[in-house]
Amino acid sequence: MIHRFTYALLALGTACAPAASPSASATPGRPSFVITNALVLDGTGSPGRRGAVRVEGDRIAAVGDVTPRAGERTIDARGLALAPGFIDTHSHADDDLFDKPDALAVVSQGITTIIGGQDGGSTLPLANYFARLEKTPAAINVGMYVGHGSIRDSVMGADFKRAATPAEVARMSVMLEGEMRAGAIGLSSGLEYDPGIYSDRAEVIALAKVVAPFGGRYISHIRSEDFAFWQAIDEIIGIGREAKLPVQISHTKLAMRSLWGRADSLVRLLDEARASGVDITADIYPYLYWHSTLTVLFPKRDFENRTAAEFALTETSTPGGLLLGRYEPNPAYAGKTVAEIAKLRGTDSVTTLIDLIRESEAMRKSTGRSTQSVIGTSMVEPDVEAIMRWPHTNLSTDGALNGPHPRGYGAFPRFLGVYVRDRKVMPLEEAVRHMTSLAAAHMGIKDRGRIAPGMFADLVLFDPATVSDRATPREPHLTSVGIARVWVNGAEVFADGKTTGAKPGRVIRRQN
Numbered sequence: 004m005i006h007r008f009t010y011a012l013l014a015l016g017t018a019c020a021p022a023a024s025p026s027a028s029a030t031p032g033r034p035s036f037v038i039t040n041a042l043v044l045d046g047t048g049s050p051g052r053r054g055a056v057r058v059e060g061d062r063i064a065a066v067g068d069v070t071p072r073a074g075e076r077t078i079d080a081r082g083l084a085l086a087p088g089f090i091d092t093h094s095h096a097d098d099d100l101f102d103k104p105d106a107l108a109v110v111s112q113g114i115t116t117i118i119g120g121q122d123g124g125s126t127l128p129l130a131n132y133f134a135r136l137e138k139t140p141a142a143i144n145v146g147m148y149v150g151h152g153s154i155r156d157s158v159m160g161a162d163f164k165r166a167a168t169p170a171e172v173a174r175m176s177v178m179l180e181g182e183m184r185a186g187a188i189g190l191s192s193g194l195e196y197d198p199g200i201y202s203d204r205a206e207v208i209a210l211a212k213v214v215a216p217f218g219g220r221y222i223s224h225i226r227s228e229d230f231a232f233w234q235a236i237d238e239i240i241g242i243g244r245e246a247k248l249p250v251q252i253s254h255t256k257l258a259m260r261s262l263w264g265r266a267d268s269l270v271r272l273l274d275e276a277r278a279s280g281v282d283i284t285a286d287i288y289p290y291l292y293w294h295s296t297l298t299v300l301f302p303k304r305d306f307e308n309r310t311a312a313e314f315a316l317t318e319t320s321t322p323g324g325l326l327l328g329r330y331e332p333n334p335a336y337a338g339k340t341v342a343e344i345a346k347l348r349g350t351d352s353v354t355t356l357i358d359l360i361r362e363s364e365a366m367r368k369s370t371g372r373s374t375q376s377v378i379g380t381s382m383v384e385p386d387v388e389a390i391m392r393w394p395h396t397n398l399s400t401d402g403a404l405n406g407p408h409p410r411g412y413g414a415f416p417r418f419l420g421v422y423v424r425d426r427k428v429m430p431l432e433e434a435v436r437h438m439t440s441l442a443a444a445h446m447g448i449k450d451r452g453r454i455a456p457g458m459f460a461d462l463v464l465f466d467p468a469t470v471s472d473r474a475t476p477r478e479p480h481l482t483s484v485g486i487a488r489v490w491v492n493g494a495e496v497f498a499d500g501k502t503t504g505a506k507p508g509r510v511i512r513r514q515n
């Protein structure tokens with residue numbers, strides 16, 4: 004049954020979306036097509052409705068009771084769900100996008116927009132990156148944060164293991180202003196990583212204050228996700244309060260045994276901060292394990308300290324829960340756990356962890372590049388579900404186009420399959436809101452994330468009954484099932500399990 008709800012959707016639309024005429028006459032020069040017989044999930048959280056969507060050029064032209072014109076191309080959705088293209092607010096796909104512009108890992112999940120420059124790391128200057136991306140576009144839209152760590156590195160170089168001086172903060176501020184003018188969404192930080200870990204709160208607040216007058220935002224891999232978690236939460240709330248800008252916690256997690264079960268306390272703290280005027284939000288990926296470097300297990304960087312190693316192997320994770328993704332000093336260790344490697348080396352797990360870091364740090368120092376990565380199991384399901392359910396948490400992948408963590412290929416389908424369909428963490432239409440309009444709002448993107456006339460035609464057609472991830476830590480590059488077709492700016496980029504070769508992606512500059 005087809006309902007007439009075009010105008011209801013128009014009424015829901017914000018003033019920011021340019022009005023497009025849902026009239027019956029075609030606009031010359033703008034090829035159109037109609038997706039019929041779809042369950043339209045418009046991204047606002049409203050229940051799905053049977054209907055059709057007309058796309059004209061790069062925009063959605065009409066929604067609801069749409070009758071294809073004579074000769075107009077129609078695509079029969081066969082009752083599948085049609086949602087706004089998913090928006091990934093914490094992605095590392097920007098790293099390899101020029102090598103893999105079809106972005107299979109991304110589009111095969113139904114994601115049409117990624118936000119890069121995360122964890123304090125971005126290419127500089129962004130103006131050059133944007134210009135290159137506009138000259139040689141990718142399949143997906145890309146927005147970027149500017150990385151605190153990258154700016155810090157430019158200004159402080161090798162002498163970074165200390166707080167910045169006022170003169171250095173001033174130089175960072177000038178760079179930051181330039182990046183904001185180029186269209187950065189805001190400032191990202193990675194305060195658990197070098198060099199951000201050596202900054203103090205005052206440095207970050209000073210830089211956040213540079214971003215705020217531009218209408219910019221702050222997003223952070225917070226200073227600790229384990230032993231100093233509550234101080235790290237206090238810090239990001241303080242940054243939002245003092246610099247007066249929206250702040251978002253990246254890949255929110257309670258990654259330590261003694262924190263397990265405390266998600267409700269976290270949500271209460273965040274709600275209190277919001278009630279007191281701090282616009283704090285969060286994103287999360289749907290896994291119990293993270294992907295990072297072995298060194299993050301040692302927040303004091305005391306890699307030879309057996310007590311610290313014991314803490315990492317009992318509180319933060321376990322010897323069987325630390326799976327090496329990459330280990331250049333001995334590539335055969337990739338895909339093995341610390342427990343397995345300890346057995347191979349005929350020693351205990353604590354000694355093994357210390358040795359693995361010593362060997363990889365020596366190689367890092369001689370080569371100047373990162374030489375290892377690890378997938379660490381540190382979280383529990385009740386916390387993941389409670390954080391997901393928070394109305395201000397949107398979904399993210401934290402994934403890369405060619406990374407060892409399965410989230411790069413599977414995060415969004417896994418959320419829809421495991422958490423929404425199987426465990427019923429939230430209704431489907433609400434889940435789609437967390438992946439679309441909520442994510443857009445958190446990034447200040449006004450013309451994407453909803454199916455309504457005038458919005459950009461980023462769309463995903465999927466089967467809620469079968470959508471599932473297949474990627475695992477041992478086979479991280481398996482594409483998901485149940486994602487049928489994906490359009491970016493009105494052009495089809497994924498269909499029948501394959502990318503189409505189209506590269507309609509745009510640069511998304513800060514919108515205000």
Ligand SMILES: [Zn+2]
Pocket residue numbers: 122193224253254
């Ligand atoms: Zn991170």
